Amino acid sequence: MLFNSVAFLVFFPIVTFLYFAFPPRYRWFILLAASSYFYMCFVPKYLLILAFTILVDYFAGILIEQAQGRRRKLYLIASLIANVGVLFFFKYFNFFNYNAAGILEFLGLNYAIRDLSILLPIGLSFHTFQSMSYTIEVYRGKQVAEKRIGIFALYVMFYPQLVAGPIERPQNLLHQFYETHRFEWARVVSGLQLMLWGLFKKVIIADRLAFFVNEVYGRPEHYPGPALFIATVFFAFQIYCDFSGYSDMALGAAEVMGFKLMKNFDRPYFSKSISEFWRRWHISLATWFRDYLYIPLGGNRVSRPRWLGNLMLTFLISGLWHGASWNFVVWGGLNGLYLAVGTFVEKWKIRTVDIIQNKMIKSLVGILEISVTFGLVCVAWVFFRATSIAGAFGILIGIFTGWGQWFSVFSGDLFVKNILIVATRVEYIFAWLGILFLVVVERLQGENDLRASVGGWPKVLRWVWYSFLFLAVIFFGVFKNSQFIYFQF
């Protein structure tokens, strides 16, 4: 079930009503049943995979807590193997099989293992990681093992964040299922406001940009450099609005029922460095890798070569987490490389910025830093979006060619002829307006939460703002039942 579907529009009020209508001790069951239904709307039988993960980690948690010494570690390893095994089987088997076949063929050896013809269960990486964080935290002694299997199942399956995060930690989420959440109008409104903003980003900006990105990235050889450039910038905003839109809707839906989920995005495209970008982009995943991989490997408290190795390994695995393809590995590796180089450049950069006294020059340098960071992120996005590594390099090289046609591209003429939508020019103008609107809103929002910023406005302006968002969604939303990009991970 998609957040931007009619089914969810019906599902959400009914589930919320039932949640508050039932006595608190039965509410977990309402949420669990609703979450199961929510997940089964994608592919019903894949609920069994979730059930397997839940059972394994539920018992693993209890066994880890009860065991002493080496046994604790053994139970943890068994649980991790089971989780990673499921992930490997459904997500990575074909990838590794294909590569193994390629290598053995190169060596002249026979290889007869066939690919599996299975669909990747929606959001598998998200709930597997969330479940893994539970067993790791129990092992570390930071979390008490959950004794009620229903509550643990709900922790893994809580529908707002089941298929695309945020990847929660047990310390933040589990105890909330035991709390009694009263129906509070102010909180409900606040949650709905966040959902509306998320929906706006998804159906007004992301899905509209998708028309152009899909066309250009679908057949890049037909497009000159300016079009590839625009499509790459569009993709940067598409993926941001798509994913952060989903996260906002997840956070909002949970908030309506009284649950507080962790923030997943914090205006990442205003980052002045790649390290800052990774503190603002997909925060729940970045911190997951930091806490459960990077720091256990030694983090930065080791020799410089080893630190570099830790950093690269973390980012390469993070890339692979996103998808079973070398593209994602390169994307991760590129981000790791950026960070490594950025760390060396950081001191020099700070020193240079400190010398500048003039405020205007300082702010210009700030804009330059944001632009360079955005540019680097966009280069990495090319690998993320392209269908192959060769294709990504083709696009990166192609960006520098054919600038003689810049006017026909930027004015939208080229898209009008090539893109299969009736009012392409209007959509093209709306696509740019959407990006502009987002940038202005996030700039004005500053470090505050958007709702807090808007909350400070006079009542009339607040009404105008939310009415505008609502009407924009109704009038200009792209409702094609398009999935969220991150569902595939």
Added chain:
Amino acid sequence: MGYLKIVSLFIFSFSMKRILIYVLCLAVVLFSVWILIGGRINRLGRQWAVSYEISNTSYGYGDYYKITDLNDFKIRIDKVSSPELHTATSAQILLMGDSFFYAKNDSEVFANGLEKKIDKTAYKFPDRTGVPIPDLKSLNYKKGDSKIFILETVERYTLKRAATYRETDPPTTALSFRDKVNKLCRDVFDGKDMEYFFRHNFLIYPLRQWIINWKYRYLGMVDYRILARSFSPKMLFNFEEVVFAREEIKDEGITKAADNIKFLADKLKKDFNLDLVYMIMPNAYSIYYKHDASGGGSYNNFIPRLHEELKKRGVKFADVYSRYRNFADKSDNPPLYYANDSHFVPLGKSIAIDEVAKVLGAK
């Protein structure tokens, strides 16, 4: 007294706000439940839906109006009653095909029109799976006197359908356990009916239609299932036909389809004593792509290429495409397709009938 008044006013306003909140929440929940019921129980949903084309009525507004809800395309199309005149055994010509053979828009169905044109009896098989040999078997058709068998397919499905022409076993009608489970899952978890009901119930529909028409009038925006349009002649083109026309179809695909059609022709002759006449109904976009308002219309020449291959293999076919092409290329000629429907207008139908008659040797 003044103090009491303020307190009572405060309590009153507080409780009023609270009541309003609860009423609003309840209304939202009830509305959701209503959508759920209307979407899940079709019998009830039909009562509350705004229905613009009931199958029993003698007119409709076309499939593109159904998709777009644009008032500019709300053009009445009468359904002409077309009685079955013969049976498969008594008819001299047998017809099988898709909606172009079933369409009775402002004119009788194709079979009846053909019968009048060539003075031979014709019979149209009922709609089955669209795979000729299994369908003939499941319809219990037995080999008898030699007859003409006209097989029609709309252009955009030709390749997909041709791939099934080697199938000879009739489909099993009994549902396996797996099918039953899948069906149950679809019924329980699929949200399509609910989505349809949400868009077409009597509360939402008027507002939705107003918005859609406003967007069309002032911004030119149309439903995303319509990918192109032309102003002269006034026409909409759906995504399947536009994508098909722009798709790069390799020669291997075309030769494979031609081989399958040849196989079918031989099999029909051998097993049923039927002489195949193959007929591809061109997509409107393949005829009018030059009129695409975006200026980017193109056509992959699929039909002429397939006809060429059929000719090489000695398969008989009705070249409706060339007739339409020649007709449409003359600028003052009327359109061959409806503005608000993907099917041919009576003129288009009569040209197609004329072409088939020519292939059958009628004067």
